[in-house]
Amino acid sequence: MSMIAAFYGGKSILITGATGFMGKVLMEKLFRTSPDLKVIYILVRPKAGQTLQQRVFQILNSKLFEKVKEVCPNVHEKIRAIYADLNQNDFGISKEDMQELLSCTNIIFHCAATVRFDDTLRHAVQLNVTATQQLLLMASQMPKLEAFIHISTAFSNCNLKHIDEVIYPCPVEPKKIIDSLEWLDDAIIDEITPKLIGDRPNTYTYTKALGEMVVQQESGNMNIAIIRPSIVGATWQEPFPGWVDNLNGPSGLIIAAGKGFLRAIKATPMAVADLIPVDTVVNLTLAVGWYTAVHRPKSTLVYHCTSGNLNPCNWGKMGFQVLATFEKIPLERAFRRPYADFTTNNFTTQYRNAVSHRAPAIIYDFYLRLTGRKPRMTKVMNRLLRTVSMMEYFINRSWEWSTYNTEMLMSELSPEDQRVFNFDVRQLNWLEYIENYVLGVKKYLLKEDMAGIPEAKQHLKRLRNIHYLFNTALFLIAWRLLIARSQMARNVWFFIVSFCYKFLSYFRASSTLKV
Ligand SMILES: CCCCCCCCCCCCCCCCCCCCCCCCCCCC(=O)SCCNC(=O)CCNC(=O)[C@H](O)C(C)(C)COP(=O)(O)OP(=O)(O)OC[C@H]1O[C@@H](n2cnc3c(N)ncnc32)[C@H](O)[C@@H]1OP(=O)(O)O
Numbered sequence: 001m002s003m004i005a006a007f008y009g010g011k012s013i014l015i016t017g018a019t020g021f022m023g024k025v026l027m028e029k030l031f032r033t034s035p036d037l038k039v040i041y042i043l044v045r046p047k048a049g050q051t052l053q054q055r056v057f058q059i060l061n062s063k064l065f066e067k068v069k070e071v072c073p074n075v076h077e078k079i080r081a082i083y084a085d086l087n088q089n090d091f092g093i094s095k096e097d098m099q100e101l102l103s104c105t106n107i108i109f110h111c112a113a114t115v116r117f118d119d120t121l122r123h124a125v126q127l128n129v130t131a132t133q134q135l136l137l138m139a140s141q142m143p144k145l146e147a148f149i150h151i152s153t154a155f156s157n158c159n160l161k162h163i164d165e166v167i168y169p170c171p172v173e174p175k176k177i178i179d180s181l182e183w184l185d186d187a188i189i190d191e192i193t194p195k196l197i198g199d200r201p202n203t204y205t206y207t208k209a210l211g212e213m214v215v216q217q218e219s220g221n222m223n224i225a226i227i228r229p230s231i232v233g234a235t236w237q238e239p240f241p242g243w244v245d246n247l248n249g250p251s252g253l254i255i256a257a258g259k260g261f262l263r264a265i266k267a268t269p270m271a272v273a274d275l276i277p278v279d280t281v282v283n284l285t286l287a288v289g290w291y292t293a294v295h296r297p298k299s300t301l302v303y304h305c306t307s308g309n310l311n312p313c314n315w316g317k318m319g320f321q322v323l324a325t326f327e328k329i330p331l332e333r334a335f336r337r338p339y340a341d342f343t344t345n346n347f348t349t350q351y352r353n354a355v356s357h358r359a360p361a362i363i364y365d366f367y368l369r370l371t372g373r374k375p376r377m378t379k380v381m382n383r384l385l386r387t388v389s390m391m392e393y394f395i396n397r398s399w400e401w402s403t404y405n406t407e408m409l410m411s412e413l414s415p416e417d418q419r420v421f422n423f424d425v426r427q428l429n430w431l432e433y434i435e436n437y438v439l440g441v442k443k444y445l446l447k448e449d450m451a452g453i454p455e456a457k458q459h460l461k462r463l464r465n466i467h468y469l470f471n472t473a474l475f476l477i478a479w480r481l482l483i484a485r486s487q488m489a490r491n492v493w494f495f496i497v498s499f500c501y502k503f504l505s506y507f508r509a510s511s512t513l514k515v
């Protein structure tokens with residue numbers, strides 16, 4: 001019997017960010033391995049015209065939860081959606097709901113965050129810092145609370161090269177930042193943002209670092225742990241391989257490459273691609289929840305959930321495998337054939353952006369205009385290039401994350417728990433994982449049918465022929481122009497034509513003699 005699964009039995013668990021990528025996988029695993037848990041409270045806001053209930057219904061009826069329904073048929077009764085907007089004071093939670101949360105909660109998993117790289121400092125602080133502070137305040141009033149698990153990111157200290165499992169202080173206190181954002185206007189905030197974030201690349205990594213400081217400062221006598229995953233990718237094994245449902249991290253770029261939009265990227269092939277499957281992160285998170293509640297470590301422990309130091313893979317290998325998978329399993333209606341190379345030089349990047357990205361988009365938009373349709377490709381391409389530029393920081397550097405706490409925890413688990421809550425990335429076969437990831441992107445994210453693969457291959461063949469035809473036409477036009485202007489080109493041309501003529505005459509004569 002798994003000790004961790006048994007631990008969550010009968011527990012009331014509060015999850016923030018349960019509608020997000022990681023939150024959904026966390027809920028799924030909890031219900032599947034501990035179907036006798038008491039209740040999962042989730043803090044949800046209405047979104048995109050959907051009520052709370054509609055959002056929960058959609059999640060529970062998704063492919064991800066198919067296995068859960070077999071082991072926990074009354075899952076609908078065990079999930080309690082509570083209206084909450086983490087941007088509001090007290091999260092806008094009603095008095096009755098707050099009372100229930102305060103008196104019943106045993107474990108908190110705090111996953112909610114804004115993960116956008118381009119968020120304003122005000123919004124990122126509100127969600128990643130102030131909301132964390134408020135949740136800790138709530139937690140401190142929960143008499144039955146056994147553990148508070150905070151999800152951060154391995155990149156919260158990406159300004160350092162070697163990162164230990166400790167909380168590093170930021171120069172300005174989070175409280176000072178929160179206070180000053182209350183009275184500063186947006187224009188001033190925008191102006192001071194670069195100074196505050198310093199050598200971090202965006203407000204996301206900066207505010208996640210501030211969030212960790214808040215956790216340390218407000219921990220009181222609660223049992224708290226911080227988990228720092230690196231780049232979270234599709235599932236490795238559970239509930240099935242390759243599940244993914246959003247465009248964050250590599251997923252969006254995998255689509256862009258498969259559809260032939262992204263054909264060159266400024267990336268260092270030898271830099272470590274520190275990807276970590278979402279089910280691995282969830283397994284570690286649940287193991288940490290158990291360990292923190294049962295063993296009550298004296299201080300707040302930080303756990304790195306990374307792959308680089310135990311089982312490294314680099315961006316070159318990853319990109320190569322992504323493209324190799326598209327050979328076998330192409331995406332439907334590609335814009336161009338998937339092809340891409342890594343460049344590390346700024347000039348080459350600009351050149352490739354102009355020739356491989358912007359020029360085809362302009363030509364395609366011209367064709368759309370000619371055929372009476374609305375041009376859109378240039379806009380799509382500009383958006384993609386902006387996204388890629390925000391990822392560049394992460395694909396041109398390598399980091400070393402120490403994993404002492406994570407390895408210590410692994411050794412504390414029983415063999416059964418090591419199997420059920422496996423977070424040992426040494427067992428991960430990257431080539432297999434990436435192939436499943438690409439397949440998952442096609443099936444679960446793009447919802448493409450596998451039956452369409454022959455047609456997708458035909459489409460790629462047509463694109464290849466168009467590509468050859470286009471290049472030949474371009475060459476002939478260029479050559480014709482050259483001949484018209486240069487005597488030397490004319491001489492070369494005359495030489496080639498007469499050589500071909502002589503060769504053909506000789507060939508014809510010798511074949512006539514043989515007959
Ligand atoms: C040697 C050589 C060998 C061979 C070479 C082969 C080369 C192959 C090259 C190709 C290789 C491709 C495969 C390799 C992949 C490499 C990729 C590497 C990625 C690395 C990522 C590193 C990140 C690490 C950071 C740390 C991790 C974290 O802690 S946080 C999680 C990461 N966070 C993110 O990823 C968020 C990033 N996103 C954003 O910040 C913003 O979305 C944006 C700024 C990028 C874009 O903002 P914008 O306002 O323009 O657009 P937006 O409105 O956000 O969205 C546009 C449309 O997309 C839809 N969308 C966006 N996000 C989502 C979502 N999460 N889920 C669903 N849909 C989403 C959105 O709805 C919009 O759609 P429309 O409304 O229809 O327009």
Ligand SMILES: NC(=O)C1=CN([C@@H]2O[C@H](COP(=O)(O)OP(=O)(O)OC[C@H]3O[C@@H](n4cnc5c(N)ncnc54)[C@H](OP(=O)(O)O)[C@@H]3O)[C@@H](O)[C@H]2O)C=CC1
Pocket residue numbers: 016017018019020021022023043044045047084085086087110111112113114115127151152153154208228229230231232233246248249
């Ligand atoms: N994805 C990754 O690569 C990595 C993620 N992380 C961390 O993991 C955690 C989970 O990330 P992930 O699941 O990928 O992120 P998602 O963007 O998929 O999910 C974010 C969650 O936060 C919720 N949320 C955001 N704003 C509010 C709000 N105002 N009120 C209530 N809920 C809100 C979202 O709700 P809604 O659905 O309503 O928007 C959603 O459930 C985050 O803390 C992130 O920093 C760390 C490393 C890598």
